[in-house]
Amino acid sequence: MSTIAFRATQADRELVERLSRDGETASDVLRRALRVLDREHWHAEAQADADRIIAVGENLADEPDAW
Numbered sequence: 001m002s003t004i005a006f007r008a009t010q011a012d013r014e015l016v017e018r019l020s021r022d023g024e025t026a027s028d029v030l031r032r033a034l035r036v037l038d039r040e041h042w043h044a045e046a047q048a049d050a051d052r053i054i055a056v057g058e059n060l061a062d063e064p065d066a067w
Contacts, residue, residue: 008016020029053060 016026016029019033020026
């Protein structure tokens, strides 16, 4: 395991404190926040894919089922 450090501003520290759950460390809060960002990124990519499919007029419901 490695350490990643950043210089937290006062606002960052206040956010970590406000968003922490009982028993969570600052590291726990930051890990949870990274996972939220990862999900947001995944959703944005999925939405972009869906938008591209719609833009070309492809309708996946018209495709035969693979099973």
